[in-house]
Amino acid sequence: MTETTQHARHVAIIMDGNGRWAKRKHLPRAMGHRKGVEAVRELVRGLKDTSIECLTIYAFSSENWNRPEDEVDDLMDLMRKFIKSDLPEFIANDVRLKIIGDWQSLAPDIVKMLEDALAKTAQGSRTLAVALNYGARGEIAQAAARAAANGEVTERSIAANLYTADLPPLDLLIRTSGEVRLSNFLLWQSAYAEMIFTEVLWPDFTLEHLQDALVQFAGRERRFGGR
Template sequence: MTSDQKPEARHVAIIMDGNGRWAKRRHLPRAIGHQRGVEAVRKLVRSLKDTSVECLTLYAFSSENWKRPEEEVGDLMNLMRKFIRSDLPEFLANDVRLHIIGDWRGLAPDIVEMLEDALARTANGSRTLAVALNYGSQQEIARAAALAAAEGEITTESIAAHLDTAQLPPLDLLIRTSGEVRLSNFLLWQSAYAEMMFVDTLWPDFTPEDLRHALDEFAGRERRYGGR
C-alpha cells in the first residue's frame, strides 16, 4: 500500500453486546433481544459483498457465558440451532465460508454435528464468517502455547500458528457495541495491533450502515505498528 492509499479492513471482529439491554428498554424478554441480535447478524453478513471485509469474526458465545441462567443458555443454544438451519442455504448462495473458533466441540452433540456439516458444505466460500463459540482468548492462547511447546521452541510465530484464527487474515479492526470499553477475553493475541472502536449502539440496532461508517473511520486512521 502506497502512502496515499487509505487502509482497508480485510478482517473485522465484533463483540456483539447489548441484546439484553435492548430487550429490557422495551420491556421484552431477553430471548427477544437475542433473536433481534441474530437478525442483525443476518443483515450484516448479507452486506459484506459490498465492503472490503474478507472475514467477519463474531463473538457469539463465550466460555464464561455458561454462568448465565440455565434458561437463557438454553434459549441461546436453541437460537444457534435455528440460525444454522435457516442460514446455511444463504451462506451457500452468497459464497460465505463458515469458520468456528473456540472449544465448539464441547457444545451439545447435535449442535456439533450441525456445525461439522455446515463447515464442510461451506468450505469453498470466498468470504469468511468466523463465529466464536464456547470461546475464551486466554484458553486459546494456552492451548496454542502447549501445542507449540510439544513441537519444539515456543515463539510468537509458533504460538500464532496454533491459534484458532491461524487460517484467517490478521485482525484489522475490532468493534464493541453497547458502550462497554473492554475486550472480555476476546481475541487478545490477535488484537495486538488491531484498531479498536467502542460504539454506544446496542447490538440489535447495529446496521450495515454502521459497519460502513466504522470502515470509513478505519480508512482515516494511520497504522504505525510501533513505528513513526
C-alpha cells in the same frame, strides 16, 4: 507521494447489548437475542459490498455458561435455528463458515449441524468466523502448549497454533453497547488492531454502522509501534 487508502480485511465484533435492548423495550431477554441474530444476518448479506474478507463475531464465550440456565438453553436453541435457517443463505452469498473455540464440546446435535455447515460452505470466498465456547486466554494457553510440544515456543509458533492461524491479521475490532473492554476476546490478535467502541446496542447495529466503522478505520494511521 500519493496516499493509499487502507481497507480492513478482517473485522471482529463483540456483539453486546441484546439484554439492554430488550429491557428498554420491555421485552423478554430472549427477544433481544433473537433480534441480535437478525443483525448478524443482515451483516452477512452485506459482506459482499465491503472490503471485508473475514468477519469474526463473538457469539458465546466460555464464561457465558455462568448465565442462568434458561438463558443458555435459549441461546443454544437459537443457534440451532440460525444454522438451519441460514445455511442456504451462506451458500448463496458465497460465505465460508468457520468456528473458533471449543465448539466440539457443545451438544452433539449442534456439533453435527456445525460440521455439516462447515463442509457445505468450505468453498466460500468470504469468511464468517463464529466464536463459540471461546475464551482468548484458553486459546493462547492451548496454542503455547501445542507450540511447546512441537519445539521452541516463539511468537510465531504460538500464532501458528491459534484458532485464527488461517485468517488475515485482525485489522479492526468493534464493540457495541458502550462497554469499553475486550472481555477475553481475541487478546493475541488484537495486539495492533484498531478499535471502535460504539454506544449502539447490538440489535440496532446495521450494515450502515459497519460501513461507517470501515470509513473510520480507513482514516486512521497505523504505525505498529513505529513512527
